[in-house]
Amino acid sequence: MSTKSVIGAAAAGVVIGAIAGMMIDPINDKQHKKIHKCANNMFKTIGTIMDELMSM
Numbered sequence: 001m002s003t004k005s006v007i008g009a010a011a012a013g014v015v016i017g018a019i020a021g022m023m024i025d026p027i028n029d030k031q032h033k034k035i036h037k038c039a040n041n042m043f044k045t046i047g048t049i050m051d052e053l054m055s056m
Contacts, residue, residue, distance in 0.1 A: 004053050007049070007050075014046075022035060
């Protein structure tokens with residue numbers, strides 16, 4: 001397995017795990033907004049990492 005596919009699979013696992021965790025655990029509005037902001041930053045970071053890996 002190549003390094004790119006391992007990193008991509010790990011990133012996908014993190015994202016899916018975060019989404020599943022949010023769906024299972026009920027939260028209030030303040031926590032939801034905080035998680036939403038953090039998730040947006042996480043997706044941007046993952047996208048940047050994947051772009052960098054693809055350009056190598």
